[in-house]
Amino acid sequence: MSQYAVPVVWSPETRRHDPRHEVWVGVATEGTETAARVDAILEALRTEGHDLVESRPQPDDALLAVHEPELLEFLRSAAARWAAGPYRDLVGQERVVPYLFPTPAMTAGMPARPAVAVHADAGRFAYDTMTLVGPGTWEAARAAADCAVLAAGLVAGGAPLAYALSRPPGHHATPAGFGGSCYLNNAAVAAATLRASGAQRVGIVDIDAHQGNGTAAIFYERADMLYGSVHVDPAAGWFPHVVGYAAETGVGAGEGATRNLPLPEGSGDEQWLAAVAELAEWVTAAGCDHLVVSLGVDAAADDPESPLQVSADGYREAGRLLGETALPAVAVQEGGYHLPTLGGLVAAYLDGHASA
Ligand code: SP5
Ligand code: ZN
Numbered sequence: 001m002s003q004y005a006v007p008v009v010w011s012p013e014t015r016r017h018d019p020r021h022e023v024w025v026g027v028a029t030e031g032t033e034t035a036a037r038v039d040a041i042l043e044a045l046r047t048e049g050h051d052l053v054e055s056r057p058q059p060d061d062a063l064l065a066v067h068e069p070e071l072l073e074f075l076r077s078a079a080a081r082w083a084a085g086p087y088r089d090l091v092g093q094e095r096v097v098p099y100l101f102p103t104p105a106m107t108a109g110m111p112a113r114p115a116v117a118v119h120a121d122a123g124r125f126a127y128d129t130m131t132l133v134g135p136g137t138w139e140a141a142r143a144a145a146d147c148a149v150l151a152a153g154l155v156a157g158g159a160p161l162a163y164a165l166s167r168p169p170g171h172h173a174t175p176a177g178f179g180g181s182c183y184l185n186n187a188a189v190a191a192a193t194l195r196a197s198g199a200q201r202v203g204i205v206d207i208d209a210h211q212g213n214g215t216a217a218i219f220y221e222r223a224d225m226l227y228g229s230v231h232v233d234p235a236a237g238w239f240p241h242v243v244g245y246a247a248e249t250g251v252g253a254g255e256g257a258t259r260n261l262p263l264p265e266g267s268g269d270e271q272w273l274a275a276v277a278e279l280a281e282w283v284t285a286a287g288c289d290h291l292v293v294s295l296g297v298d299a300a301a302d303d304p305e306s307p308l309q310v311s312a313d314g315y316r317e318a319g320r321l322l323g324e325t326a327l328p329a330v331a332v333q334e335g336g337y338h339l340p341t342l343g344g345l346v347a348a349y350l351d352g353h354a355s356a
Helices: 012-016 036-047 061-066 069-083 087-091 118-124 137-156 186-196 213-219 269-285 312-323 339-355
Strands: 007-010 021-024 027-030 051-054 161-164 202-206 225-232 258-263 290-295 329-333
Touching: 007 036, 007 137, 012 036, 012 137, 036 051, 036 339, 061 069, 061 137, 061 186, 069 087, 069 118, 069 137, 137 161, 137 186, 137 329, 161 339, 186 202, 186 213, 186 290, 186 329, 202 213, 202 269, 213 225, 213 258, 225 269, 258 269, 269 312, 290 339, 312 339, 329 339
Parallel strands: 007 051, 007 161, 161 329, 202 225, 202 290, 225 258, 290 329
Antiparallel strands: 021 027
């Protein structure tokens, strides 16, 4: 049992996003980032005796501090644009599936205009075909970000640790892009909220199985927000594929404020915890005064989305290592897709953190 109850900030609105199918290498696969994740986690944390706190709508400031307004406007309006037709009735499905990507390969210096068709316009912001926007997606993503704002507010107000049950997850959302099941970057929003509340230097430690390319991108040039991640090696063919390499360490004022620790497929507790310990020491040595943990539990052995082999005790120990920093901390939910073990993994992490 944890030494203290952790505030668990959640919202029923986060259940409103239903990914239905992800379009993955040409096949429609069942989405794994489902609303049932919310209830699996809630149930486990309620059983552990943590304090459930229902979130409320928050101001836009933190979102605008980390995202371009064009991305927010697209996500806010996309489902309605699709519903306005005629394609929804023509193809008989309710979600915007990105269909055209106006990268420089296409535009080639031409004076390209924003596309009128929403499924083509989506390619300005979407960077994969697996992250669909349907009815309720915006409301859920917004509520997830608001959970992060509220949890950060609790920590700014003196709580040693607060947990945001943010869903859909966020760490793959970039300043102006969405992908990897992420729409709004909840962890970045938490960090921005702490910063606006007086934090001078925020350390973000990302223990999701995948590198948080969105968070890395948002803070890549900044010295006041450190980003460190342990993840499965993108060079072994894993998401996010094109970034997450150890050589990426930040630029300009942010030089040295990014760290990537990629691990080989099949890595278990020993290698993974050594990397978590290194990141914990790094944020402490750099003089961070607050911590944000991107708490993905998809590095667990049973998870269908990654080849890492971390145990529940491994997650408890990761919590202990990060709790030992003694930094006021916001833990923000990221990935984790194996419903039978999901809640227990999150509970194990919080138990370790709150017992350090
Ligand atoms: C937040 C997070 O953990 N995002 C995961 C992003 C990685 N998604 C890559 C998906 C690869 C295809 N998965 C196939 C499983 C069948 N749905
Ligand atoms: Zn992940």
